[in-house]
Amino acid sequence: MAIGAVRSPWRRGHKVLGRPIEYLLRDSELKPEATTRKAREAIEKFGVQYMMAGLGSHIGLAALDVARDKKILLMNHSSGSSEITGERCSRFGFRWTNDNSSIAKSALTPFLKQRPDMKTVYCLVQDYAWGQDMNKNSQPILQSMGLKVLGTDFIAVGTTDFSSYLLKAKAAKPDFLYCMIYGGDQIIAAKQVYEFGLRNSVKAILFPWSGTTMIKEIGPEACEGVYFGLQWWYTYDNEYSKNFVKKFYDKYKVYPDNEAIGAHYCLKVLLDTIERLKTDDVKTIIQEFEKEKPMDGPTGKEYFRSWDHQNIKQFFIYKGKNPKDYKFKEDYMELITGGSLYRTKEENPCRFKDWDL
Amino acid sequence: MIGKWFLNRFSESHVFLFSLAFFLILPLIVSNHFIITEILAYAIFGISFNLMLGNVGLLSFGHALYFGSGAYTMALLLIHLKVNMFLGILAGMGVAGVFASVVGFLSIRQYGVYFSMLTLSFAEMAYFIALRLRDITGGENGLSIVRPPLQIPGLFSVSLESPLKLYYFVFFFFVLVLMIMRRLVDSPFGRVLQIIRENETRARTLGYNVERFKLTAFIISGLFSGLAGTLYCLIVKFVHCGDLQWLKSGDVVIMTLIGGTGSLYGPIIGAIINTFLSDLISLLWQRWLLILGVIFVTFVLFMREGVWGEIKKAITQKM
Amino acid sequence: MAYWEQFPTFILNGVALGMIYFMIAIGLTIIFGMMGVINFSHGALYAIGAYIAYTMTSLIGNFWIALLVAPAVLFVIGVGEYFLLRRLEGADPVYQLLLTFGLALIIQELVIVIWGTVGKPLSIPPLFRGMIDFGPFTYPKYRIFLIFFTGVLAFLIWLAIMKTKLGAMIRAGTEDSEMVSCVGINISRLFIIVFGVGASMAGVAGVMAAPLVGVEPFMGMSILIISFVVVVVGGLGSYSGAILGGLLIGVIQSVFILLLPAVAAVVVFAFMAIILILKPQGLLGKS
Numbered sequence: 033m034a035i036g037a038v039r040s041p042w043r044r045g046h047k048v049l050g051r052p053i054e055y056l057l058r059d060s061e062l063k064p065e066a067t068t069r070k071a072r073e074a075i076e077k078f079g080v081q082y083m084m085a086g087l088g089s090h091i092g093l094a095a096l097d098v099a100r101d102k103k104i105l106l107m108n109h110s111s112g113s114s115e116i117t118g119e120r121c122s123r124f125g126f127r128w129t130n131d132n133s134s135i136a137k138s139a140l141t142p143f144l145k146q147r148p149d150m151k152t153v154y155c156l157v158q159d160y161a162w163g164q165d166m167n168k169n170s171q172p173i174l175q176s177m178g179l180k181v182l183g184t185d186f187i188a189v190g191t192t193d194f195s196s197y198l199l200k201a202k203a204a205k206p207d208f209l210y211c212m213i214y215g216g217d218q219i220i221a222a223k224q225v226y227e228f229g230l231r232n233s234v235k236a237i238l239f240p241w242s243g244t245t246m247i248k249e250i251g252p253e254a255c256e257g258v259y260f261g262l263q264w265w266y267t268y269d270n271e272y273s274k275n276f277v278k279k280f281y282d283k284y285k286v287y288p289d290n291e292a293i294g295a296h297y298c299l300k301v302l303l304d305t306i307e308r309l310k311t312d313d314v315k316t317i318i319q320e321f322e323k324e325k326p327m328d329g330p331t332g333k334e335y336f337r338s339w340d341h342q343n344i345k346q347f348f349i350y351k352g353k354n355p356k357d358y359k360f361k362e363d364y365m366e367l368i369t370g371g372s373l374y375r376t377k378e379e380n381p382c383r384f385k386d387w388d389l
Numbered sequence: 390m391i392g393k394w395f396l397n398r399f400s401e402s403h404v405f406l407f408s409l410a411f412f413l414i415l416p417l418i419v420s421n422h423f424i425i426t427e428i429l430a431y432a433i434f435g436i437s438f439n440l441m442l443g444n445v446g447l448l449s450f451g452h453a454l455y456f457g458s459g460a461y462t463m464a465l466l467l468i469h470l471k472v473n474m475f476l477g478i479l480a481g482m483g484v485a486g487v488f489a490s491v492v493g494f495l496s497i498r499q500y501g502v503y504f505s506m507l508t509l510s511f512a513e514m515a516y517f518i519a520l521r522l523r524d525i526t527g528g529e530n531g532l533s534i535v536r537p538p539l540q541i542p543g544l545f546s547v548s549l550e551s552p553l554k555l556y557y558f559v560f561f562f563f564v565l566v567l568m569i570m571r572r573l574v575d576s577p578f579g580r581v582l583q584i585i586r587e588n589e590t591r592a593r594t595l596g597y598n599v600e601r602f603k604l605t606a607f608i609i610s611g612l613f614s615g616l617a618g619t620l621y622c623l624i625v626k627f628v629h630c631g632d633l634q635w636l637k638s639g640d641v642v643i644m645t646l647i648g649g650t651g652s653l654y655g656p657i658i659g660a661i662i663n664t665f666l667s668d669l670i671s672l673l674w675q676r677w678l679l680i681l682g683v684i685f686v687t688f689v690l691f692m693r694e695g696v697w698g699e700i701k702k703a704i705t706q707k708m
Numbered sequence: 709m710a711y712w713e714q715f716p717t718f719i720l721n722g723v724a725l726g727m728i729y730f731m732i733a734i735g736l737t738i739i740f741g742m743m744g745v746i747n748f749s750h751g752a753l754y755a756i757g758a759y760i761a762y763t764m765t766s767l768i769g770n771f772w773i774a775l776l777v778a779p780a781v782l783f784v785i786g787v788g789e790y791f792l793l794r795r796l797e798g799a800d801p802v803y804q805l806l807l808t809f810g811l812a813l814i815i816q817e818l819v820i821v822i823w824g825t826v827g828k829p830l831s832i833p834p835l836f837r838g839m840i841d842f843g844p845f846t847y848p849k850y851r852i853f854l855i856f857f858t859g860v861l862a863f864l865i866w867l868a869i870m871k872t873k874l875g876a877m878i879r880a881g882t883e884d885s886e887m888v889s890c891v892g893i894n895i896s897r898l899f900i901i902v903f904g905v906g907a908s909m910a911g912v913a914g915v916m917a918a919p920l921v922g923v924e925p926f927m928g929m930s931i932l933i934i935s936f937v938v939v940v941v942g943g944l945g946s947y948s949g950a951i952l953g954g955l956l957i958g959v960i961q962s963v964f965i966l967l968l969p970a971v972a973a974v975v976v977f978a979f980m981a982i983i984l985i986l987k988p989q990g991l992l993g994k995s
Contacts, residue, residue, distance in 0.1 A: 187965075216827065249829050252829075
């Protein structure tokens, strides 16, 4: 993943405030130390004022530390760790994707509302930061919606064989199989869910947090009939999405991932705001975002919350389609429902300590 | 015979002084102070690691465990107890030493390549446990620290926020470790290690408790790898589970081999090359690890002694 | 509890897992027994097998042909590795290990260059989709096939090692390779075959495992680390050790998921540590 930095005044096609923009692309090498070092160097050497980062939480958090330290603006387009707009939040950071802790509310609640026939649930939890958080946030929701939890299993990260867990879950005969598993493990788990015929044994299976890349990797057969929580899917029907998808597909001949549109949106609103306010002063831009004016985004009107800089957007539940319903080759998923529920001020420990206005 | 020994001794002191001078003035030549500070930390890691590979002849493939545990100890103490950094360094070394003792005890009996497998396995086990204990280690998210000032309470306090000051702080430890290692390698203990590396049976016949020597060397290697870890934590201000993983262990193996296992200075050269190279290549191509891998394999096949070995060959050939 | 009904399935899972481990371990362990080399790229070879399975399926639409292509390709790669290692003959075995590690990194990166960083989808071949009803429990067809197929392979290998002249040479070579060459057997030809076949086995393991675990660039290193545990437990250099080690580790992992999921990831390492203390040469290894 790259840290892209924007700085005036060099030319690179797009212009802002009449001045061209230079993009510095740096490879984080997937290491926080490289991330930190390269970011600091770029700031020191080139006077970088804006940074974009994403994907791995350790990269996102390392970049956020630098932003906080150097007082530059960081747009995080795809890291999910709740700490980024939670315990380790900074007034200089903004984040586009849903945070982990909100997914329980934004995915589980709408899904359960759609499926009142869910009476019992078996939970599989990926045993690390996100999974454990997700489980903690989900259990109260399950209980408040009146479901009986038949069992909760914690699965080590990097497990390549979920068969034992899936069989155990199957034996408990739940209505609803709730798989709080992410990343490479989700792909394997989803394939094994398919392999062990769990779609025929339980009424519904939900992977509350997934992504376009994961769906593609799991493959259409295994996705069919299974529910997935997504930041965004490339058939989402709104102006912004359709424009972006068309341009992206025309250029690269593949359908874009949610990370791509997230990055695009972050950069776009940043540049638009700079243009509109006729300034590139970091603090002014931040205060403008904090006014919470809704902007046209990939999932509808979106805005950054003033007190934790979390982007408020829709989160979706999609279901794998039956292949005979595909309108084109990659048309795997259909939209079921969406939600936009996030942590309240009481639930979120984020308090901006840096730079009081 | 004596003359040659004298010549070697003479040259070694020169190399030592040259190294000191080189790193002393490096910040004036290289403007990127961040990267050269990192290099110093990795150099310490490499020197410590090479005590096992170069001096004892055992390839530890899980050395990141000692590096990472040193880093984590420092981070945890800074976050929860706000200790003086010197205490953090000592504690980090201590924890790393304990891990080295345990792994060493279980693995040292095994010869060569078997040993390498075991050290890798134990390091990976630690990685999985660290990932699981995310309440302590921060798990996937890692831990951030605020760099404390360099201080002795009541005497002085110096902030290390400026990259230059941080560099010289780490440089101090680099010199310390280099001096200690020089003494060690040249001592009776070091000489026994050499006998063990060259001919273990002979060492046994001479009456040396080979296992005890190997284990001691392993623990020392662990201690200073832990030191490197604590410094790394202070430099990067961020610790995460990847610092315990096989990629990090592989990192130090690669840099030590490329630099040269035959001398104390080889790993230093390796640290410089490895860090600069990955920084440079990653600017051009995301697959910098491929290039590094090819370079590494080339060295293993054709230049086993590393850069240091090649330099030495070039000099002795001229003589 | 309902768990006891499922017990046979957990055992079967363990066996299926264990057979995959066996296929990788057998290459590792025989190569070590004969040549004293631990091939750190063995996991990468397994990954290549998996990627071949993906490529055959997506390009030609036929998964089964991968079972022919993969061993062939891996045999060539294995022999190639052998010749590279030959250049390090006489040097400290540590360098051979380092070479294989370097190769593992290169292979992993090349895989990314060719197929990308994101994993690839691969479904279970249509022939074996679905479950078989065994009465008290059902079990996936593909896994039954996997156990059966690898079982047959294991038996064939055993036959080859025990009953053929080549096998006798391999057995002798594992005991004492110097003696074998003294007796006039072309030891390097033997090594080539062993290396090539070992690599092929890893490739076949990759093909078989791919529909179950998916295909992604880092799968090699993950399986390598477990394979080390398997050979340490079973005993380096021993065929029966590879079978026993593989099955034992596979079953332990599966059963612990049932009994104590929290520690299932690390229990095999702890088990390895215990074996090291009690019987350092492995359960069936030679002293």
